[in-house]
Amino acid sequence: MFQNRAEALALALPAAIFAAVVFLLPVAILLSEGFRSDGAWTLAAYTDFFSQTLNRTVFFRTFRLGLEVTAVSAIIGYAAAFAIVNLPPKGKGRMIGLVTLPLMISPVARTYAWIVILGRTGIVNEAITGLGLSAEPLRLLFTETAVFIGLLQLFLPLMILSLISALENMPKDAIAAARVLGANWFQVFWKVILPLTREGLVVGGTLVFTGSLTAYITPAILGGSKVLMLETLMYQQVSVANNFVSASVIAFILIVMSFAANILLKRLATARNRR
Amino acid sequence: MSIRLLSPVVLFLLLVFLIGPFLIIIAASLSAGDTLAFPPQGLSLRWVAKVFTIDSFRDSFAMSMFLAVFGTLAALILGIPAAYALARYRLPGSETVRTVVSLPIIVPGIIVGLALLRYLVVPFGFNITLALFFAHTALVLPYAVRVVSASLGNLRSDIEEAAVLLGSSRLGAFFRVVMPNIRGGILAAFILGFVTSFNQVPVSLFLSGPGVRTLPIDMLGYMETTYDPSIAALSALLAFLSIGIVFLAERFLGFSRYV
Numbered sequence: 001m002f003q004n005r006a007e008a009l010a011l012a013l014p015a016a017i018f019a020a021v022v023f024l025l026p027v028a029i030l031l032s033e034g035f036r037s038d039g040a041w042t043l044a045a046y047t048d049f050f051s052q053t054l055n056r057t058v059f060f061r062t063f064r065l066g067l068e069v070t071a072v073s074a075i076i077g078y079a080a081a082f083a084i085v086n087l088p089p090k091g092k093g094r095m096i097g098l099v100t101l102p103l104m105i106s107p108v109a110r111t112y113a114w115i116v117i118l119g120r121t122g123i124v125n126e127a128i129t130g131l132g133l134s135a136e137p138l139r140l141l142f143t144e145t146a147v148f149i150g151l152l153q154l155f156l157p158l159m160i161l162s163l164i165s166a167l168e169n170m171p172k173d174a175i176a177a178a179r180v181l182g183a184n185w186f187q188v189f190w191k192v193i194l195p196l197t198r199e200g201l202v203v204g205g206t207l208v209f210t211g212s213l214t215a216y217i218t219p220a221i222l223g224g225s226k227v228l229m230l231e232t233l234m235y236q237q238v239s240v241a242n243n244f245v246s247a248s249v250i251a252f253i254l255i256v257m258s259f260a261a262n263i264l265l266k267r268l269a270t271a272r273n274r275r
Numbered sequence: 276m277s278i279r280l281l282s283p284v285v286l287f288l289l290l291v292f293l294i295g296p297f298l299i300i301i302a303a304s305l306s307a308g309d310t311l312a313f314p315p316q317g318l319s320l321r322w323v324a325k326v327f328t329i330d331s332f333r334d335s336f337a338m339s340m341f342l343a344v345f346g347t348l349a350a351l352i353l354g355i356p357a358a359y360a361l362a363r364y365r366l367p368g369s370e371t372v373r374t375v376v377s378l379p380i381i382v383p384g385i386i387v388g389l390a391l392l393r394y395l396v397v398p399f400g401f402n403i404t405l406a407l408f409f410a411h412t413a414l415v416l417p418y419a420v421r422v423v424s425a426s427l428g429n430l431r432s433d434i435e436e437a438a439v440l441l442g443s444s445r446l447g448a449f450f451r452v453v454m455p456n457i458r459g460g461i462l463a464a465f466i467l468g469f470v471t472s473f474n475q476v477p478v479s480l481f482l483s484g485p486g487v488r489t490l491p492i493d494m495l496g497y498m499e500t501t502y503d504p505s506i507a508a509l510s511a512l513l514a515f516l517s518i519g520i521v522f523l524a525e526r527f528l529g530f531s532r533y534v
Contacts, residue, residue, distance in 0.1 A: 007445070008364035015357035015416060016372045023379050023413045026390035080289045083282035095286065102293050104517040106474045108491045109510030112498065113296030116303045116311055116507065123299070153292060160289075214383040216477045220495065231385050235480060238389060251386040258381060 031255070034248035049249045055233070059253065061144065062230045066212040069151045073159040073208050074201060076152075078189075081163035096164065099157045111150050111221045118146055118222075142226045150218040155211045159204035166200020167193075202269040209265075210258045230254055297514060304508035311504050322508040332509065334486065335493035338404075339473055342489065346411035347419070347468035351461065353412070354419030359449070361420075362427040363435075373420075380417040384478035387413065392481040403484045410478045415468035422467060426460025427453075466524050470517060 002008070034045045049055050084095045102110060117123050118140040125137040140146060170193070178192045194201075219229040228236065234250040237243045304323060308316030326332060357376060360366055379387065391410055395401040430453065438448040479489045488496075490513075498506055 002364045002445075004364070005367065008360045008366040011356040011360035011364070012366060012369075012372045015353040015420070016375050018353055019375045019379065019413055019416060022391070022409045023382075023387060024375060026394045027382060027386055029394055030386065030390040076289070079281075079285045083285045083289075086282065098290060098294060101518065101521075102297070104470055104521045105297065105514040106491060106510065106517070108474075108476065108494050109300065109514050110296065112494075112506055112510050113300045115498075116299050117296060119311065121310065153296065157293065210381075214385075214477075216385055216480070217491075217495075221498065231383065231477065234385060234389075238481065244393065247389060251383075251389070254383050254386065258383070262381070 027251075030248055031252050032248075034245055034252055037245075045245045045249050049246060054228075055246075058228045058230060058233045061227070062213060063257075065144070065148060065151065065229065066209050068148060069155060069212045070205050070209045073152060073156045074205060076156060077159035077163045077204060078193075080160050081167050082193075084160070084164055085167045096161070099160050102153070103157050107154060107217045108221075110154060111218050114146060114150050114153075114222055115141065118149075141222060142224045144223070144227050146222040147219050147227050147229070150222045151212045151215055154215070154218060155208040158207040158211065162200045162204030162207065163197060166197035166203075169200075170196045199269050202265045206262055206265045209261050213257055213261070214254055300507050300514070301511045304504050304511045306504050309503060311502055311507060315504075322504040323512070325505050326509045326512065329505070331488070331493055331497075332490065335488045335490040338407075338488065339490040342407055342411045343469045343473040346408055346472050347415050347465055349408070349412040350415035350419040350468055351423075351464060354416055354464070355423050355461065358420045358423040358427060359453070362424055363432055376420050377417040379413045384410075384414065384475060385480055388478045388481040396482070403482055403487045407479060407482045407487070407489070410482060411472045411475065414475060414478055415472050418467050418471060419464045422464035423457065423460055426457040426463075430456050463524070466520060470520070474517075 035041055035043070037044055050059075080099075084092055084099070087095060115122070119125070120137045120139075120141075122140070124140060128134050129137055174192050174196065175188055178188045183191065214231060215229065216231040216235070219227060219232045220235075223229065223232065225232075225236070230250050230253065234247050234254075237246045237250065302315055303311055305318050305320065306315030307319035307321065354376070357372065361369055361373060366372065387410055391406045395409075396403055396406050435448045435452045438452045439445060443451065474491065475489075476491045476495070479492050483489070483492055494506055494509060
């Protein structure tokens with residue numbers, strides 16, 4: 001440890017000042033805009049925002065989709081991570097590579113693939129009409145289900161990777177010991193695996209939940225104006241309605257939700273561990 | 276025992292869900308037909324070729340490349356000294372510094388883009404390209420600080436103290452002793468920053484103007500008006516580009532150790 005305070009500040013301050021001026025300050029002004037009207041502080045913009053049915057629908061939909069995607073990715077994530085951890089080393093490395101791969105690909109490209117799959121002339125519809133299950137192609141795009149599938153595919157790798165490292169850090173013989181002592185697989189999961197991997201689940205859950213809350217590309221491409229989420233609503237408010245106050249309200253809601261999720265889940269992880 | 280049998284099924288379904296769409300994109304982009312369809316109507320490279328003839332894609336690709344390369348370099352120039360100060364100095368308010376430089380990762384990008392548009396571009400006539408450059412630098416800064424910090428954490432600090440005791444200047448010790456040892460971490464931070472910036476959409480949504488647009492934003496716009504396989508072809512090309520970069524990085528420096 002070096003003690004020279006001036007030197008330390010000279011090294012650290014450019015980055016901190018840059019982030020404060022380019023990032024913190026403009027964002028803070030933007031957020032304050034939603035609380036001000038005619039030079040006075042007020043919550044009018046917020047009551048206004050929540051008094052409109054569309055806004056409430058979008059708010060609850062965003063929240064609900066976030067929860068659904070997180071829950072489903074946790075279930076699939078455990079099954080997948082457990083299968084991957086138990087592979088021989090070479091296969092394990094390859095599978096981890098294949099799970100990581102989508103994270104490097106542009107989300108626009110990844111989401112676009114679902115148009116090819118779910119579109120009017122997409123694979124699913126071709127199969128349905130080909131098999132005679134329906135005379136007309138079904139409307140699969142621009143539904144909440146499409147957005148859900150897109151988000152799940154986008155964020156599932158984050159959950160799997162968090163759970164893989166959690167499972168690897170678990171004592172190797174804990175599961176075998178529980179089995180020998182007569183626990184069934186359900187008990188093994190509930191009493192052994194879950195408590196021992198809770199932190200990994202929380203890390204993965206935070207990433208997936210905040211990622212889904214603040215997603216733009218997926219609802220924009222797969223939901224369109226029919227299935228708005230908070231970020232696509234915010235974009236619409238600015239570019240179509242020119243309503244910056246409403247945009248500021250949405251920005252504040254997004255930030256509060258992300259921070260709350262971070263704090264809450266972190267607390268959940270430590271509280272459970274103390275027991 | 277049933278769990279052992281279930282594993283291959285789980286893994287197969289997982290790969291179909293995660294990698295399948297990407298394979299479908301490749302197949303769709305090789306179609307000879309006029310509209311997006313799967314299975315493709317005949318095979319051809321005409322849509323792949325068409326991507327290169329669309330002027331706006333060329334311009335926005337150049338813009339995205341510029342932002343990803345120079346935004347990440349700027350973030351490293353700011354981030355390496357900050358990471359070094361956080362790792363090696365007793366710094367007053369070091370927690371505040373750490374929080375401020377890592378905030379851009381938590382706050383949604385769309386908010387940053389809108390804030391810069393509202394309070395920098397509109398009132399001061401600030402150049403949009405420059406605003407985009409700042410936004411992308413801020414976005415990559417947390418990754419730069421985090422990866423370089425991790426790299427510094429793995430390096431014993433007594434070797435640079437030894438260099439200083441042996442008569443090297445502090446700066447000389449940094450460049451001759453520390454830098455060669457954290458080179459891998461810096462390169463990893465660069466690649467991570469590059470990919471993050473290149474694929475970033477929300478931060479650039481509001482920061483576009485005549486002739487100034489990043490590639491993903493351009494793709495979103497094109498998608499709304501045209502329903503042909505050229506976006507699939509471009510998506511496939513971009514995916515190969517990312518995979519190629521990450522593959523080379525993994526091959527030559529074990530990228531995944533750092534991330």
